[in-house]
Amino acid sequence: MSKTAESVWNNCLAFIEDNITSQAYKTWFEPIKAAKLTDNALSIQVPSKFFYEWLEEHYVKILKVALTKELGTNAKLVYIIRMENTYGNKQPFTEKIPSANRSNLQSQDVDVPLKNKSPELKNPFVIPGIRNVKIESQLNPNYNFESFLEGESNRLARSAGLAVANKPGGTSFNPLLIFGGVGLGKTHLGHAIGVDIKDKYPEKTVLYISAEKFTQQYIESVKKNNRNDFIHFYQIIDVLIVDDIQLLSGKAGTQDVFFHIFNHLHQNGKQVILTSDKAPVDMIDIEQRLLSRFKWGLSAELNHPDYDTRVAIIKNKLYRDGVEMPDDIVEFLANNIKTNIRELEGAIISLIAHSSFNKKEITIELARKIVDNYVKHTKREVSIDYIQKVVSDYFQMDVDTLQSKTRKRHIVQARQLAMFFAKKFTKASLASIGSQIGQRDHATVLHACKTVDNLSSTDKQFRKYVEDLSKKLTL
Template sequence: MTKTAESVWSDCLSFIQDNIQPQAYKTWFEPIKAVKLTDNALSIQVPSKFFYEWLEEHYVKVLKVALTKELGENARLVYIIKMENTYGNKQPFTEKIPSSNRGNVKAQEVDVPLKNKSPELKNPFVIPGIRNVKIESQLNPSYNFENFLEGDANRLARSAGLAVANKPGGTSFNPLLIFGGVGLGKTHLAHAIGVEIKDKYPEKTVLYISAEKFTQQYIESVKKNNRNDFIHFYQIVDVLIIDDVQFLSGKTGTQDVFFHIFNHLHQNGKQVILTSDKAPVDMQDIEQRLLSRFKWGLSAELQKPDFETRVSILRNMLYRDGVEMPDDIVDYVAKNIKTNVRELEGAIISLIAQSSFNKKEVTLDLAKQIVEKFVKNTKREVSIDYIQKVVSDYFQMDVATLQSKTRKRHIVQARQLAMFFAKKFTKASLASIGSQIGKRDHATVLHACKTVDNLTATDKQFRKYVEDLSKKLSL
């Protein structure tokens, strides 16, 4: 029987499938098309230059053995690389090979003798800090489970993180979305999961990246006309960790590409871990189809640590740094800094620094001075989401009612107060405040602030509202 390109490649695939992981086979070999067979040279079509380079870097041995079995010792492999220069719903490759360039489709042939080699390959999608095709995880090993202390405020998120680390892609926590306020340990926990996975499964490709950097890379890929390479790159990751996913808000193109990457990873049993400063239900300007996927797995909240957990965090930190400190001072710091872990650790570092630089003994008085400065400096760091929650709770309504279009007087006043305090306690622009409080414009916010000023001066009951809320938000 005469051999054809299809029959030779089909036999090669049978051998390759038996010798590599099923997922690797699906990702890297199923998309390949056999094109022609000339003497002992088999031509195959691949979607991109990156695809060809990845095969050469990781699968040249198995390709050599498979092809030698079929075509003998002088077997040669010719890659036909064909890329779409536009993007959208088009396939990244087609079966027809044009004899010349047609429109925006390019074809390129690379004749590769099958030698065992480890060529120096450059990743066509260049990521700062990631060289060649080898993907560095970008993880911080000092952020691990050992120093992420468990307490009531983080037990669910920590336990889910450990479950994911033990069986990435194999639990119902996919994606795992960790959300909570500033400085509560979202990034620490995300890194800890990645570090644990790399420890248990060294062969897995783990990548940590901020949503901001992901967006920058996507914009760069569109500029350089290599969006397909960008997508291929992220599709080969086993565990993708995206920090601060709320920064995708309003970025339609980035959301679209992330949607397709997410689908590919999820469908192929890869693990996705996300962090955010808010729950999916509170995210604004994120496409509904993406939000629905965020809800597929588990959304675990990190809350403010209770007193016992704060004490444990401080003692663990002091022990780690080999510093001794009296219990009453540790307790004082833990009692007075309640907002987040980052500030808690910052206060202790300041206390140690003051003591060593000024050669002062660590006393309760010194602790009071440090804590007072910390509390004073962080008092005004209040988010718009938090303000809306405090105002809604005060008037016994939910945030959705506060943001609604209703013109009922008590709801309008609550909304105006939320805008007034957002302007007072945050650095957000009027447009940003309006967008987050019921999708209003900046003129509405300006009007709200003037109304609150006027009513405070003329209405005794309203003045009490302002005073009460000021106290709650200043705590």
């Protein structure tokens, strides 16, 4: 029985499938088609030049073994690259270009269309009909390190960001995951790292994108049947910054494609920077294989800014806007707006606007009015320390007792209630809550929250505890 290109390639595929992961096989070998068999030369058709280069770089050894088994030691492998948009020409005019013979499969050739020797990059950021392969970074130059003031609440994340900006892909902070509540500067820091890298390494391709936009682009690529082009585009990025990565939750297809992009970038020494409103351990409906990769580098939390940092933020904002404000008003704002930086800056803008439009001097009275009007529409957060004090006072014990290792029932319940309300009223991660309430882990906090929920529905007295404490904490 004479061999055909299909039978030879199918036998090769059977061998390859047994020796690599199913996902790698699906991604890199299923799209390949057998084209022709001439003597000992098997021609295979691949979707793009990138595809061919990836196979040569990562799977050349297994291809050599598989093909030698089928065609003997004189086996040759020819790649035929088929571009899209050949307008119905099944066989566009081609020329043979010898490759570097990296696989030692004798003289290896690549067929490429003569008029387009390198495939045009499909850039998902380009408006259809406009030719432009340049990748814009999508960075905001106003979000830089100079305007991202350092304080106790952000020192680790900011220092790690500077280290990454100095040596992208060359530190152990890869990926760098920045997480924290709303308005604490995650997006600002992500942009700042990208802006700094562009300044120091102008030749590097840096791209900022929100997880939501990434998902939209992926869906569009599936509709247009160019998923591989979408993957290839992101795999050429040197520094990829993805904002709000938790929004991939529940999106299996987008997670799968991001998994392949992440692997390629990481394996090739490219830098990945992610932001999230929660720590990896608290993310829901994200595949375990992705979560494990998020933990490969550094997860740095942004906390609520302390008083000194809030004062510095206000003064920096005023300086940048060229506005002067008495110190007592700066202190008033710093003392009364503690939730997040975005809220703080919003109040400053409102105060300056009211003063300017109404031609009024900035006074404590005006500041109080603005703060009251501004904050009343904003969900206020209480601190974990405050929650522990309120719960301890309610049960007539001190905070040290609440945090102790004792297993006495009433103390355990008080501790569980503190954890429950910390999760309810703050943006802190489970790990952070546990750490602050007696050095417990995130699993203990999760168990405490479930216990409180269960007891609230079955125990009348316990339900009263929850109602009383809830009122005290929301006054």
